[in-house]
Amino acid sequence: MPEEKEEKKIEIPEEDRLLASQFLERLISTPTVTGMERSAEGVVRELLGPYVDELRVTGWANYVGTINPEGSKSIMMVAHIDQIGFIVRSIDDKGYLKFAPVGGWDPKVPYGCRVKVLTKSGPVYGVIGTVPPHLLKKEKAEKPPEFDELAIDIGADSKKEAEEMGVRVGDYVVVDAPYRELTKYRVVGAGFDDKSGVATIFLAAKRIWERKSELRDVAVHIVATVQEEIGLRGAYMVGYELKPDVALVVDVTFATSPGVPQGKVQIELGKGPAISIGPIYHPDVVDRLIELAEEKEIPYQREADPRGAGTDTWAIQIARGGVKTALSSIPNRYMHSGVEMVDLRDVVFNSMLLAEYALAYAESS
Ligand SMILES: [Zn+2]
Structure with missing residues (x-):
């Protein structure tokens, strides 16, 4: 051979x-x-x-x-x-941020991401959450959530608290993913x-x-x-x-x-x-x-x-x-x-x- x-x-x-x-x-x-x-x-x-x-x-x-x-x-x-990123559309009474995509997102991606809300007074950190799959009907749990079923959770308990943290409607949001070298040549971010x-x-x-x-x-x-x-x-x-x-x-x-x-x-x-x-x-x-x-x-x-x-x-x-x-x-x-x-x-x-x-x-x- x-x-x-x-x-x-x-x-x-x-x-x-x-x-x-x-x-x-x-x-x-x-x-x-x-x-x-x-x-x-x-x-x-x-x-x-x-x-x-x-x-x-x-x-x-x-x-x-x-x-x-x-x-x-x-x-x-x-x-x-x-x-690509997101933009804050509204802040609800519980302090969750509803948002819209800026640019083309794969709908499978946002849920579970850590994010940074880029407010006028500096970054506010959060995560993208939704209803856990255990609480959904089987057919629903198998599909990625729609954008309007997702929210950014910045840890605030109320709209007032979210606003006190500096968040405003219209703030841009990015995925909070640091630059990393995996090997000599391969990098992620x-x-x-x-x-x-x-x-x-x-x-x-x-x-x-x-x-x-x-x-x-x-x-x-x-x-x-x-x-x-x-x-x-x-x-x-x-x-x-x-x-x-x-x-x-x-x-x-x-x-x-x-x-x-x-x-x-x-x-x-x-x-x-x-x-x-x-x-x-x-x-x-x-x-x-x-x-x-x-x-x-x-x-x-x-x-x-x-x-x-x-x-x-x-x-x-x-x-x-x-x-x-x-x-x-x-x-x-x-x-x-x-x-x-x-x-x-x-x-x-x-x-x-x-x-x-x-x-x-x-x-x-
Ligand atoms: Zn491009």
């Missing part, structure tokens, strides 16, 4: 791993439910500020950092900084969609910054967009405003996970960014990304996408007469839960690929 060929271990330099982990931890620790992205200004300035010539925050808090702003051509790298993308474009900015003189006549915009989770709204704004020659979008994509049938999902954690191929991804940009990945020996995966409506790419592609777009995604397990999992290697490889693209584009234009 032929000896089984040992699969080559995919590794990244330790300093890249550490930096990616640091960036992700900072971003994950800053809650940015859609609608409250302005709260990320400090962390964006801290992480991206050193690697751009200019950094501005637009009226709706899209963050736009630019390297080599004098360039007459431009590339935009985009990832959304908002994350809430909001890797799309903070792993934000970390990727910031790390790409650092790589480009270090070789800035090679940019020649090309400006590179590093853009963290708002309100992706409720309909790509920030991307519509910046796509129109900046109208770049090329837009490279980074979001997350489904990675193989327990129970997902093979063939349905074939993207794996740790095997490099998934480059999307399909109608809304411009073949010039996609082919070049693949060529560069091969040439520079950056691991990547191919992902077929027949439509593409789920990411900022969808909005930017049609901005003002059209933008050449591509999407290279970070493989993610358990998307839109409090335990999203990504692999640091994918973040690092994707940042390498984006930087190589920008520098090669500058060289050939």
